[in-house]
Amino acid sequence: MTEHGADGGRYPELAGKVAVVTGAAKGIGRGIASRLNAEGMTVVAADIDGATLATTVAALRSAGAEALAFTGDLREAAVIDRLFRETVERFTTVDVLVNNAADLRRRRLLDEHADLLDLQLATNIRSPYLCSQRAAAIMRRHGGGSIINISSVGALRAHHRGFPYDVTKGAINAMTLAMAIDLGEYGIRVNAIGPGVTFKGGRGVDEAERRVTEERIPLRRSGTVDDMAAMVAFLASSESSYVTGQVIYVDGGITAQLSPPGPGALEKDSRQIESLERNETP
Numbered sequence: 288m289t290e291h292g293a294d295g296g297r298y299p300e301l302a303g304k305v306a307v308v309t310g311a312a313k314g315i316g317r318g319i320a321s322r323l324n325a326e327g328m329t330v331v332a333a334d335i336d337g338a339t340l341a342t343t344v345a346a347l348r349s350a351g352a353e354a355l356a357f358t359g360d361l362r363e364a365a366v367i368d369r370l371f372r373e374t375v376e377r378f379t380t381v382d383v384l385v386n387n388a389a390d391l392r393r394r395r396l397l398d399e400h401a402d403l404l405d406l407q408l409a410t411n412i413r414s415p416y417l418c419s420q421r422a423a424a425i426m427r428r429h430g431g432g433s434i435i436n437i438s439s440v441g442a443l444r445a446h447h448r449g450f451p452y453d454v455t456k457g458a459i460n461a462m463t464l465a466m467a468i469d470l471g472e473y474g475i476r477v478n479a480i481g482p483g484v485t486f487k488g489g490r491g492v493d494e495a496e497r498r499v500t501e502e503r504i505p506l507r508r509s510g511t512v513d514d515m516a517a518m519v520a521f522l523a524s525s526e527s528s529y530v531t532g533q534v535i536y537v538d539g540g541i542t543a544q545l546s547p548p549g550p551g552a553l554e555k556d557s558r559q560i561e562s563l564e565r566n567e568t569p
């Protein structure tokens with residue numbers, strides 16, 4: 288097995304608990320579902336894309352995990368109600384909710400995108416809002432839980448061409464803080480992770496472009512789905528039992544820098560620094 292496989296997860300207290308992960312058919316959500324399963328959790332994997340979800344959940348099950356596929360459009364309140372009703376009927380409770388499903392498209396402000404704005408307000412804000420409300424009602428009855436929102440570095444530092452996506456992720460951060468202080472008395476913690484550039488595998492990646500991007504990241508690499516899932520597992524676990532209302536950026540340091548270096552800038556800077564140290568004119 289892997290380092291956190293079925294023969295013992297990193298957080299044994301998670302074994303047997305129930306997690307709902309939205310947008311779990313592919314990408315970061317699939318990685319989160321897989322990691323929580325590897326911790327021994329029962330995972331209800333929800334997604335609008337039923338065909339991809341079926342393949343993902345079949346793979347989880349063949350690895351010995353307890354996983355249930357729930358297909359539906361989580362923009363619909365009635366679908367969200369059904370998700371939590373079916374989860375409780377089948378598994379009694381919800382211990383962890385991961386609000387991961389989102390629409391990631393980005394535009395310039397002056398490009399017409401009213402339809403995309405409405406779609407993202409529904410998918411990226413209203414849906415996690417309602418999912419959290421439903422999950423929190425169940426968690427309160429069962430003595431607590433952990434809600435983990437998937438935000439973005441775009442909530443803290445704007446992407447170029449970042450509308451309306453960054454605006455929705457800023458709202459997720461505000462929601463994380465507001466829900467944390469409202470739900471704390473019930474033992475429900477609410478946190479978010481802000482992924483940076485995340486390499487999800489697959490084809491169609493321009494390697495030259497990827498190298499240029501990675502030059503701008505202090506840790507000099509893209510994040511992986513496993514990097515994101517590891518932070519989610521920590522926030523789900525009791526190791527983070529005194530952490531609530533936090534947004535943790537899992538971004539290789541990209542949001543820490545004032546401005547990213549351009550191509551070749553790192554060598555130039557160090558040459559300049561060396562000559563300054565020797566008291567020479569560069």
Ligand SMILES: NC(=O)c1ccc[n+]([C@@H]2O[C@H](COP(=O)([O-])OP(=O)(O)OC[C@H]3O[C@@H](n4cnc5c(N)ncnc54)[C@H](O)[C@@H]3O)[C@@H](O)[C@H]2O)c1
Pocket residue numbers: 309310311312313314315316333334335336359360361362386387388389390391410437438439440481482483484485486487
């Ligand atoms: N990929 C990155 O580099 C990156 C960076 C920062 C933040 N994020 C965040 O991470 C999360 C996952 O991103 P990803 O790159 O894996 O995205 P993705 O597009 O690969 O996966 C998103 C999943 O959500 C599902 N989904 C979308 N709308 C839905 C709806 N209405 N109902 C149910 N399911 C729906 C999709 O079918 C898909 O399976 C998002 O919240 C995103 O904003 C990603």
